[in-house]
Amino acid sequence: MFASDVLAELRTPAEFEAAAAFVRPEDMQGPVRVAADSARHVEWLRRDAELGVDLVSLHHVGGEQERFIDEFGARVLPRLRE
Numbered sequence: 001m002f003a004s005d006v007l008a009e010l011r012t013p014a015e016f017e018a019a020a021a022f023v024r025p026e027d028m029q030g031p032v033r034v035a036a037d038s039a040r041h042v043e044w045l046r047r048d049a050e051l052g053v054d055l056v057s058l059h060h061v062g063g064e065q066e067r068f069i070d071e072f073g074a075r076v077l078p079r080l081r082e
Contacts, residue, residue: 038072
């Protein structure tokens with residue numbers, strides 16, 4: 001969400017939080033993929049694979065990391081293997 005020159009200056013969680021105060025939900029659409037729907041993730045990842053992407057980093061923003069991993073493993077990964 002932030003330009004590399006801004007990221008280079010942010011040193012602490014408090015600084016990131018202060019910068020994020022100016023980010024609106026609509027700003028997230030486009031540069032960041034956000035969805036709770038597993039089918040949407042399957043669609044995005046299939047499209048990435050068609051483009052030749054062979055490494056993807058996922059990040060769940062929330063406190064239920066294990067649930068995210070379990071759900072993704074049960075609902076997304078098997079559909080990507082089809």
